[in-house]
Amino acid sequence: MGNKLRYSFETYAVSGARKGDKSTGAISYPLYLSATFKHNGLNESTGYDYSRLQNPTREEAEKTIALLENGKEALAFSCGMAALTACVHLFKSGDHVILSEDLYGGTFRLFDEVYSVYNIEASFIDTSDINKVKDAIRSNTRGIIIETPSNPLMRVTDIKAISDICKAKNIISIVDNTFLTPYYQRPLELGADIVVHSGTKYLGGHNDVLAGFAISNNEEIIEKLRFMQKSTGAILSPFDSWLLLRGVKTLHIRMDRIQENAIKIAKWLECNKNVEKVYYVGLNNHKGYEVNKEQSSGFGGMISFRVKDKKYVENLLSNLKVISFAESLGGVETLITYPFTQTHSEMPEEIKRKLGIDEYLIRLSIGIENIDDLINDLKSVLE
Structure with a gap:
């Protein structure tokens, strides 16, 4: 579980993780467009070195979404598919992944065409039927990815039941929470290992930004995802991070x-x-x-x-x-x-x-x- 929240969801959505900029008092968290950051001396970093690694505006967006999902950390990506792609890198050749059969076509393409050539096997099943999920598990199953409600037939999968199955068999559970958002549904509180979002949708909310997020309470998973984020470079830009923060307020x-x-x-x-x-x-x-x-x-x-x-x-x-x-x-x-x-x-x-x-x-x-x-x-x- 993440930290126990002191304030309500609505208050954190409006104020953000830092309640504005502490150094200037700016209510709207500043847009830091700098690609690189000055060092005061050898081994003296301000905590920011290069914006692919971290940027203050992106960091504020990540910390805010982590609060709203009640997760330890969130990682912001250039789009939802980039966030999901980082999650796929938690698996290796020969692994088997179960996915909701009724899900976004781009996710289907990712597993059916892109990662299949790397010998990551995928089974698409009706995850709203827990018995079908159990029957689909193999000795090499390493992940279960669900959308709930699903896209486009709105099937509902029992998140806790899936999470319990995954924990018993050392399988990573990933929940796409785009449709309901953390305002209505928080999968980490139900035992999920990772929550992903197309932040382009409800989080941004105004059809003017592309964004993606992966949130977790598992420190080992967080470190692996952050490594993929900085290594592949599919990060959320400072301006898009600022737009996302503005959208989340409402x-x-x-x-x-x-x-x-x-x-x-x-x-x-x-x-x-x-x-x-x-x-x-x-x-x-x-x-x-x-x-x-x-x-x-x-x-x-x-x-x-x-x-x-x-x-x-x-x-x-x-x-x-x-x-x-x-x-x-x-x-x-x-x-x-x-x-x-x-x-x-x-x-x-x-x-x-x-x-x-x-x-x-x-x-x-x-x-x-x-x-x-x-x-x-x-x-x-x-x-």
């Missing part, structure tokens, strides 16, 4: 408004005659509803749904006025995405169809706009 406010909108939209979609199925963990008929309530304090703002007729897909993607047709998620703007040709385009078609990621599936990332405007926008193309 994370709790944004998430509450996003969730409020999402619940109303999910219920509206459920009642629409042209919608076949709605996937949202905040609906009490969702398969993972109870598990999510047990391990999280909220449901987030991600919704997927299936239309009954493909004609509504083009209508949705072409004629919405308030909602934008765009990749990504987690910003203040509501976005609509077509996983079949966008986020999961590089998954083999037979796997996509097996999972139900087909021409009928639509994904929504709910924003903070006026709820009536959002529903009326959907109504204009679905009725």
Whole structure:
């Protein structure tokens, strides 16, 4: 476990790890653009030498995210995939890794195409079924990577159950917490070894920064990840670190408004005659509803749904006025995405169809706009 927090999540989100700059009194933590730092003499470092190794603004972003996830340390990367790539370097040739089968297409590509040539084996299974996880474990299994809720079908995996399995068998557990953020879910408190984020999404929150994080309480893992961070150089820039810090200040406010909108939209979609199925963990008929309530304090703002007729897909993607047709998620703007040709385009078609990621599936990332405007926008193309 991380340190016991003295203040609330909201207070740390607003104040950051250092409550501004101690030397100047600046409330907004300064943007340090220097690539290198002056030494006062031989073996006399200020603690900062070269910004690939550490930068004061990036350090503040890392310490703030570590506080919010209740972890010992966080490491900030240039994007979410860079953070996950650093985690993959914890494994070696001949190791086997289990992953959620319903997960971001870029993660699938990383294991299926990039690291497979280094003989890191990957099995993609339904991790919401704990028995399937147990059955998939081999003698060389060294890691289990889950998304919960998953992307795009919102499957919920029991984090504590996975963590307990991993601890019993000396396997590293990695949880992608991008969808719910540390405001609603803190996997380290449930026993996970590592939490990863695409900070581009809700943490930044304004579709203006690329960022990634890996957070842990395990000192050995932290040292290995920091070594990979400085060695590969996929670090978060000072300016992007500053943008991330600014975005995090309103994370709790944004998430509450996003969730409020999402619940109303999910219920509206459920009642629409042209919608076949709605996937949202905040609906009490969702398969993972109870598990999510047990391990999280909220449901987030991600919704997927299936239309009954493909004609509504083009209508949705072409004629919405308030909602934008765009990749990504987690910003203040509501976005609509077509996983079949966008986020999961590089998954083999037979796997996509097996999972139900087909021409009928639509994904929504709910924003903070006026709820009536959002529903009326959907109504204009679905009725």
